Amino acid sequence: MHDPAAPISQPTTVNVDLGERSYPIFIGAGLIDGEQIARFVPSSRAVIVSNTTVAPLYAERLTQALEAADKRVDLIALPDGEQYKNLETLERIYDFLMEKQVDRKTTLIALGGGVIGDITGFAAASFQRGVPFIQVPTTLLAQVDSSVGGKTGVNHPRGKNMIGAFYQPRCVLADTGSLDTLPDRELSAGLAEVIKYGLLWDEDFLDWIEANIDALRQRDKGALTEAIRQSCLIKAEIVRQDEREGGIRALLNLGHTFGHAIEAGMGYGRWLHGEAVGAGMCMAADLSHRLGLIDTPTVQRIETLIESAGLPTRAPADLSTDRLRELMDSDKKVEDGRLRFVLLGRLGQARLVDRVADDAIRATIEATRAAD
Numbered sequence: 001m002h003d004p005a006a007p008i009s010q011p012t013t014v015n016v017d018l019g020e021r022s023y024p025i026f027i028g029a030g031l032i033d034g035e036q037i038a039r040f041v042p043s044s045r046a047v048i049v050s051n052t053t054v055a056p057l058y059a060e061r062l063t064q065a066l067e068a069a070d071k072r073v074d075l076i077a078l079p080d081g082e083q084y085k086n087l088e089t090l091e092r093i094y095d096f097l098m099e100k101q102v103d104r105k106t107t108l109i110a111l112g113g114g115v116i117g118d119i120t121g122f123a124a125a126s127f128q129r130g131v132p133f134i135q136v137p138t139t140l141l142a143q144v145d146s147s148v149g150g151k152t153g154v155n156h157p158r159g160k161n162m163i164g165a166f167y168q169p170r171c172v173l174a175d176t177g178s179l180d181t182l183p184d185r186e187l188s189a190g191l192a193e194v195i196k197y198g199l200l201w202d203e204d205f206l207d208w209i210e211a212n213i214d215a216l217r218q219r220d221k222g223a224l225t226e227a228i229r230q231s232c233l234i235k236a237e238i239v240r241q242d243e244r245e246g247g248i249r250a251l252l253n254l255g256h257t258f259g260h261a262i263e264a265g266m267g268y269g270r271w272l273h274g275e276a277v278g279a280g281m282c283m284a285a286d287l288s289h290r291l292g293l294i295d296t297p298t299v300q301r302i303e304t305l306i307e308s309a310g311l312p313t314r315a316p317a318d319l320s321t322d323r324l325r326e327l328m329d330s331d332k333k334v335e336d337g338r339l340r341f342v343l344l345g346r347l348g349q350a351r352l353v354d355r356v357a358d359d360a361i362r363a364t365i366e367a368t369r370a371a372d
Contacts, residue, residue, distance in 0.1 A: 010028065011026050011027055011028025011029075011031060012026075012027045012028060012225070012229055013025065013026055013027070014027065014229060014232040014233055014236055015236065016148065016149070016168070016236045016239060016240065017236070017240045018168060018239070018240065018243055021150075021168045021243075023168060023169060023170055023171050023172070024171050024172070025147075025148060025171070025172040025174060025232050025236070026171065026172065026173050026174065027143075027174045027176065027225060027228050027229055027232065028174075028175070028176060028225070029175065029176050029177040029221065030175065030177055031136075031173045031174070031175040031177075032058055032061050032062050032065065032136065032173070032175045032177070032178065033061050033064075033065050034065065034173075035065070035069070036171070036173060037062070037065060037066065037109070037134060037136070037171070037173055038065065038066055038068075038069030038071060040107075040132075040134055040170040040171045041066065041069075041071055041107045041109075041132070041134070042105055042107065042132055042170075043103075043105035043106060043107070044070065044071055044072055045071065045072045045073075045074075045102060045103070045105070045106040045107070046066055046071050046072070046073050046074075046106065046107045046108075046109055047073070047074045047075070047076065047096070047097065047100065047102060047106060047107070047108050047109065048062060048063065048073060048074070048075045048076070048109045048111050049076055049078065049093060049108055049109065049110055049111065049112075049116060049119075049120040049123070050075065050076070050077050050078070050110075050111040050112050050116060051077055051078045051079065051080040051112050051115075051116055052077050052078070052079060052080050053080040053112075054080075054111055054112040054113070054116070054138050055075065055077040055111070057138075057178075057181055058111060058136075058138060058178065059075050059077070059111060062109070062111060062136065063075065074096075074100050074102075076092070076093065076096045078092065078093075078116070078119075080115075081115070081268075081269045082115055082155070082263070082268040082269040082272075082273065083267070083268045083269040084115065085115045085118060085119055085154050085155045085268065086154050086155055086156075087154055087163070089119060089154070090119055090122060090123060090154055093119070093120070093123040093127075094123065094127060097123075097127055102131075103128075104127075104128040104129075104130070104131050105131070105132070106131055106132075107131065107132040107133060107134060107170070108120050108123060108124045108127075108131060108132070108133040108134075109133065109134045109136060110133065110134070110135050110136060110137075110147075110169075111136045111138065112136075112137070112138055112139075112142070113137065113138060113139035113141065113142045113146075113186075114137075114139065114141055114142045114145070114146035114147075114273065117135050117137055117142050117146050117147045117152075118146060118151070118152050118153055118154070118161070118164070119152075119153075119154055120133060120152075121133055121135070121150070121151075121152030121153075121165075121167055121169065122152040122153050122154060122163075122164050122165060122167070124152075124167060125152055125165040125167035126165065130167070132170050133167075133169050133170065134169055134170050134171055134172075134173070135147035135148075135169045135171070135172040135173070136172075136173045136175070137172065137173075137174055137178075138175070138178040138179075138181075138182075139178075139179075139182055139186055139189075139190055140179055140182065140186070140187055140189075140190025140191065140193075140194075140224070140228075141186070141189050141190035141192070141193050141273065141274050142190075143174040143176075143179075143190070143228050143232075144190060144193050144194055144197075144227065144228050144231035144232065144235075145190075145193040145196075145231065145235065145252075147169070147172050147174070148172060148232055148235045148236065148239070149168075149235055149236075149239040149243075149249075150166045150167050150168035150169070150239070150243070151164065151166060152164050152165055152166070152167050153165065155268060157264075158264070158330050159260070159264060159330045159331060160260040160263055160264055160268075160331075161260075166243065166244050174228055174232075176221060176224055176225055176228070179219060179224060180219070184217075184310070185272065185275075185310075186272065186274075187217065187219070187310075188217070188274065188275075188278075188309055188310035188311050189272040189273060189274025189275055189278075189311070190274055191213075191216060191217070191227075191274070191309040191310070191311070192255075192274035192275070192277045192278040192281070192306070192309065192311055193231065193274060193277065194209060194216075194227045194231050195209055195278075195281070195305060195306060195309060196252070196254050196255060196277065196281065197230070197231045197234045197235070198347075198348065199254060199281065199302065199344060199347060199348070199350065200251050200252070200254045200342070200344075200348070200349075200350035201234045201238070201251070201348060201349075201350070202230070202234060202348050203346075203347045203348030203349075204348075205230050205234070205348075206305075206347055206348060208226075208230075209227070209305065210305055212226075212227075213305065213308050213309060216309075217309070217310060235252065238251065238252060250340070250342065250352055251342055251350045251351075251352065252342075253342050254281060254284060254342040254344075254350050255277045255278070255279075255280030255281030255282075255283070255284050255342075256277060256280060256342070257280065257284075257328055257331055257339065257340070257341055257342070258276075258279065258280035258283040258284060258315065258324075258328070258365075259273070259276035259277040259278075259279065259280030259281075260276070260280075260327075260331055261319075261324050261327035261328045261331065262276040262279060262280065262315055262316065262319065262324070263276045264327050264330070265316075265318075265319045265323055265324060265327050266316060266318065266319065271312075271316070274311065275311055275312055278306045278309070278311030278312055278313065279311070279312045279313060279314055279315050279368070281302065281306060282299075282302065282303050282306055282313045282314070282368055283315065283364055283365070283368045284341065284342065284343055284344065285298070285299045285302045285303070285344060286299060286364045286367055286368050287341065287343060287356070287360060287361065287364040288343040288344045288345075290360050290363060290364060291343065291353070291356070291360065293343055293344060293345050293346075293351075294344050294345070294346060294347075298344070298346070298347060301347075312370075313368075314368055314369060314370040315365065315368055315369045315370065316369070316370055317369060317370040317371060317372045319369070321362055321365045321366055321369070324365050324369075325358075325361065325362060325365065328361075338354045338355065339354070339356070339361075340352055340353070340354040341353050341354070341356055
């Protein structure tokens, strides 16, 4: 593991090995201004898809880097927020692409957080049956999770990410410099996904996160780069083994069955995705304990780490047990009428469980809801 006090040199690269769909993840400072991106734009045209928060910060710099390589660049800036990750916004992208008369070799570049990455990827997967796209994630959550692995899509009022496609980018550029402008709340939301990787796959990484959580929250560049690198290595390995979530990739949904229900129930955007996942992982830990899979000190250790990352450890009091339970049944992880949970057998080792008694689920919700 990297010593947070050590200087950072050249950008590091993590490769996602998927045969002819393989691609690199570049991690480091200044990548938005660098030469890497132009090498992955196969024609002379690119469209940057961003939002009204990120575009003023980084779109001009990215445009200049592309224009220096003789690329013609157009920009569309969408409204910012999870509540805009829907079919209406997707249609705005299609309208813009039609208006600009782009061809199927035009590259779409997602410049922003997870919402922009997901919706741009789905637009790229479906416009003219598939155009190239590149991920330039500007939030920690997107850099460690949503930009990697090819999951794209939009939300439906009745469920998160219910409409989408698996579609891999040509590359991912995780510019750690963009984290300097990230609000503290968004940084904590990204740490939820970092913690998730340690919990479900690598206890040594979890130990490292615990030892460096203060450095991560203080935006130490060495610590953040190492957290991104380790998270991407784990996700790349899981995606390599199971690109389309037929098996172990489902483990990446640790905390998400509860978390997605919280997001949908509160109204998309009121709770950040990482905040909902943070509480969801505490709920998954409670359920794991109820089923005899982990002990009480392990549950307490998980809650302590999530709290120290600045994340909620309880579901919102606004949502009743009945409402949360109803929302969970709309989750895309329901198979053959059974709700699947990712639970912990021990730290660093998650498992899929699809036969959980409703009484146990409800008991967990009751025990992990915030007080009214």
